[in-house]
Amino acid sequence: MSTTWRHLPAPAREIAETATGAVAAARDRDGAAYRPAVERLAVADRAGLVLGGAVRLLLEDGHPDGLDGDDVRQVLERCARSAATWWPEVDPHVLLVLLAGALGVYDPGDDENPPDPAAVARHAPLLVADLLAVTGRPFADYLNAAFAEVARTELHD
Numbered sequence: 001m002s003t004t005w006r007h008l009p010a011p012a013r014e015i016a017e018t019a020t021g022a023v024a025a026a027r028d029r030d031g032a033a034y035r036p037a038v039e040r041l042a043v044a045d046r047a048g049l050v051l052g053g054a055v056r057l058l059l060e061d062g063h064p065d066g067l068d069g070d071d072v073r074q075v076l077e078r079c080a081r082s083a084a085t086w087w088p089e090v091d092p093h094v095l096l097v098l099l100a101g102a103l104g105v106y107d108p109g110d111d112e113n114p115p116d117p118a119a120v121a122r123h124a125p126l127l128v129a130d131l132l133a134v135t136g137r138p139f140a141d142y143l144n145a146a147f148a149e150v151a152r153t154e155l156h157d
Helices: 011-026 029-044 047-062 067-085 092-102 115-134 139-156
Strands: none
Touching: 011 029, 011 047, 011 115, 011 139, 029 115, 047 092, 047 115, 047 139, 067 092, 067 115, 092 115, 115 139
């Protein structure tokens, strides 16, 4: 059964639909479907924020006792190696930035070469697909939770 996103405002719906397609293409290792999906994702406003929330939630579920440096390295290596077999453009630095950002320890001011939104869009679905394989739960669960978190944050700001 597929999730419908009709209840979301149009910009959020675009993120949900595009991210779902990109993650599905990453799980299927389908480069032909992945490229247009991540290109659409790159122009979706706030997609990085939502996907970062999903990554954080996935990391928490996959590591209920907490993460340490070895866990982060293992996630990074597993994702980069797996993605490189079908998506040779994978950049481990961008994956590391995504992981650090999701954990709240990334400062773009300290990075000589911070990734642009297009690079984030090309890599976040790879990381999400990899982490979903660990949790075994549907992406829609994490996406809904990430949207709820963004809404809650915006309400308190």
